[in-house]
Amino acid sequence: MTTGEPLIVLDAVDKWFGPLHVLDDVSLSVGRGEVVVVIGPSGSGKSTLCRTINRLEPINSGTITFDGQPLPAEGKALAKLRSEVGMVFQSFNLFAHKTIMENVTLGPIKVRREKPAVARERALALLDRVGIANQADKFPAQLSGGQQQRAAIARALAMQPKAMLFDEPTSALDPEMVGEVLDVMTSLARDGMTMVVVTHEMGFARHAANRVIFMADGQLVEDAPPAEFFANPRSERAKDFLSKILTH
Amino acid sequence: MSVLIDRFDVFAGGFWLTLQICVLAALGALILGAVVAVLRISPVPPLRAVGTGYVNVFRNMPLTVVMFFAAFGLPALGSNADFLRIPGLDVVFSRLGTDLPYFRFALIALVLYTAAFVCEALRSGVNAVPPGQAEAARSLGLTFGQNLRYVVLPQSWKASIVPLGSVIIAMIKNSALVGFFGVVGDLSQTADQLTSAEGYAFVPVAIGISIGYLIMTVPLGAFLDRIEKRQAVAR
Numbered sequence: 001m002t003t004g005e006p007l008i009v010l011d012a013v014d015k016w017f018g019p020l021h022v023l024d025d026v027s028l029s030v031g032r033g034e035v036v037v038v039i040g041p042s043g044s045g046k047s048t049l050c051r052t053i054n055r056l057e058p059i060n061s062g063t064i065t066f067d068g069q070p071l072p073a074e075g076k077a078l079a080k081l082r083s084e085v086g087m088v089f090q091s092f093n094l095f096a097h098k099t100i101m102e103n104v105t106l107g108p109i110k111v112r113r114e115k116p117a118v119a120r121e122r123a124l125a126l127l128d129r130v131g132i133a134n135q136a137d138k139f140p141a142q143l144s145g146g147q148q149q150r151a152a153i154a155r156a157l158a159m160q161p162k163a164m165l166f167d168e169p170t171s172a173l174d175p176e177m178v179g180e181v182l183d184v185m186t187s188l189a190r191d192g193m194t195m196v197v198v199t200h201e202m203g204f205a206r207h208a209a210n211r212v213i214f215m216a217d218g219q220l221v222e223d224a225p226p227a228e229f230f231a232n233p234r235s236e237r238a239k240d241f242l243s244k245i246l247t248h
Numbered sequence: 249m250s251v252l253i254d255r256f257d258v259f260a261g262g263f264w265l266t267l268q269i270c271v272l273a274a275l276g277a278l279i280l281g282a283v284v285a286v287l288r289i290s291p292v293p294p295l296r297a298v299g300t301g302y303v304n305v306f307r308n309m310p311l312t313v314v315m316f317f318a319a320f321g322l323p324a325l326g327s328n329a330d331f332l333r334i335p336g337l338d339v340v341f342s343r344l345g346t347d348l349p350y351f352r353f354a355l356i357a358l359v360l361y362t363a364a365f366v367c368e369a370l371r372s373g374v375n376a377v378p379p380g381q382a383e384a385a386r387s388l389g390l391t392f393g394q395n396l397r398y399v400v401l402p403q404s405w406k407a408s409i410v411p412l413g414s415v416i417i418a419m420i421k422n423s424a425l426v427g428f429f430g431v432v433g434d435l436s437q438t439a440d441q442l443t444s445a446e447g448y449a450f451v452p453v454a455i456g457i458s459i460g461y462l463i464m465t466v467p468l469g470a471f472l473d474r475i476e477k478r479q480a481v482a483r
Contacts, residue, residue, distance in 0.1 A: 054387055074291050076391065083389025093384035097403050106398060107388035152384075159388060 005068065006031045007163055007194050008053055013062035015048060022048045023059065024218035030163070033192045037205040037226070040215035041241055046198045047090075049215065050167045053196060054085040067162060083111050086156030090168040092148040094140035094155070100127065101136040104155045111159070119158070126154040130184050146177030150184055163194040170201055202245065206230060214238045251448045252456045262438035263460040268341050269355060269434065270420050270464065276359035277419065278412075281366025288371055291392055299367070306364035311357070311422050318357035319350065319429045329353055343431075350430030358423060365415040373408025374400055406479055413472035417465050424461075435460045 006029040015023040022045045030036050038046040051057040052064060055071050055078055064071045066085065072078045094103050101123055108119035127133040130150035132143070140148055149169055156164060166185065170178045182204050189195055189208045199205065205212050205226050212229040214222040216237040222229060233239045252259070287299030306314065322329060329352035338345030344352065377400050385399040427437030439457050442448045 056383060056387060079386075079389045079391050081389075082387050085387070087384075087387035089380060089384065091378075091380050093378075093380035095381060095384065095399055107390070110394050110398060111389040155384075155388070 004032060007034075007067055008196070009063075009065040010049075010052070011063045011065070013049075013052065013059050013064060015045075015052065015057065015059045022218050023052070026062075026215075026218075026220045028213065028220060028223070030194060030196060032194055034210045035189045035193075035195045035197065035208055036211050036213055037209035038196065038198045038213045038215060039200065039202070039205060039241075040221075044215040045218040046213075046215045047167050050165050050196055050198045053163075053165055054082045054087055056087070079111070083107065083159050084162045086153075086159060086161035086164040088149070088152050088156055088164065088166045088169045090171050092140070092145070092152045092172070094148055094152055096140055099137050099139055100132070100143070100151045103140070103151060104158045107155065107159045123154070123158055126157050127151070129157075129187075130154050131180070144177060145173045146180045149173065149177075149181045153181075153184055153188075157188075163196070164188065166195065166197040166199065168198050168200070170199065200245070202230070214241070216241070249452045249455075251442065251452050255442060255446075255448070258438050258442060259435075259456050259460060261433060262435040262457070263463070265343070265431075265433050266420075266423055266435040266460065267464065268343065269351070269358065269423050269426060269431070270416075272341055272344070272355055273358040273362060273419060273423065274416050276355070277362035277366050277415075280359060280363035282370060284363055284367040285370040285374070286396070288367060289374055289396075303364045303367055306361050307368070309361075311361050311425060314361045315354065315357040315425055315429045318353040318360075322353055322356070323349075329356055332356070348430070350432075351426075354423075354426035354429050354431050357429075358419065358426070361422070362415060362419045365418070366412065369411035369415050370404070370408050372411055373404035373406070376407035377403045410472050410476050413468060413475075417468055420464050420468075421461065 008028075008030040010026055010028045013023050013026045014021070024045075026045075026049060028036075028049075038049060040046050048057055052059050053066070055064075066081060069081070072081060094100070095106065098106065101120065104123035104126060105116065105119040108114040108122070109116055124133055124136065127136055130153055132147050132150055132154075135143055135147060135151070140151070143151065169185070170181050173181065178201065182201060185195070185197070185204065186208045197204070197209070209226045212222070212224060212226045213220060214229065214233070214235070214237070221235050222233065222238050224234075229238070230242065233242055284299050284302050287295045288303065290296055290299070328349040332352045332355065333345045381403065382395055382400055385395040390398065423434070424436040427434050427440065431437065433441075435457055439450070439453050442453045443450050
């Protein structure tokens, strides 16, 4: 599954929010085509970790390398890098004043300077892939949460990214809509997309991840294949965490 | 009260001059305020500092003092504010082109002062847009300018328009100061003209002037109320 040099490398990353040490000496590498699921109790720094990869959160020390290049500072170069990393948010963040079609084509047209017709064609194909092609002309508020999140995934895919970051993509969804979003993510994973997924969906972690990262208190505590992690967690923190979420 | 009818032409002339200065000052303040607002929300720290410094200076200084600086400071610097003699514009707004510079000085003071408030009204609109919108735009690779233009500003104007209107209403009332800084013949200065020079009783004159200001401000306020109601429904 992993080929060549890793796509995403974090080396000794530290980040503070004021006095709070949210990322404590975190090192991690994600290979091309690899699916890494990040789990951990809330406040453990997993969302922050995800957001540092496209520099939505700047870090205090350490280095982050994407596709062989260190993350650039704010500016054109960073914008270009972000265009190559898709991001899906917990709260969808679809542009509220634009239709689904406009949401999906904005990046390709304005960032990549694609012809609108070309962008629309690919957008329709992507919306079809996530199962909401018939919603293309609606506004985000007219869609269900699950549909909005699938539209957000299509919007990120429209940039033809090298990797996708998912920051708790199903946490804001009603239970019956979680499945439809996870289905889309599972199919992406099967197609070889490089993915970093912060989630509480242990089922997804079990069947779609290549590796599970367990974080607690800003530290990366465990890094193991899912079967191994769920069967034999090594750290007390992970055992404790799993016992709390898997008993119900 | 006969002064209202007998000297209607004086009131009308004052109204017209005040309207002129308000239209010009509103335009100038909206443009300058938008520039300062962009500076204040820019990701570049020195630009942010310039924007913040501007707002701190002009929002916190009395307009009278700004007027003093314009009316006495600019001449001291050897400027007659001739750059405001804009060809074309001075056909409609004839005072822009006169040799006496006080209309231009007062206009500059009013624009500088009001722009600070315009900036804050625009910024409050930008802040009303959920941060996730700008974050999603950034994560797609949109630059700061594209982010503002395609994502943030189209959503922020709705939240800006009511506070902006209040700023403009305040500006119209503030324009009453210009008569004390050499501008002859605006709505408030006509009071001085009619009472001191021509001996009319003050109260009827003051009523006439008030009506003049209300004609400008009340419709603007009503317009803002309508916009606010429409927004409430849309939500």
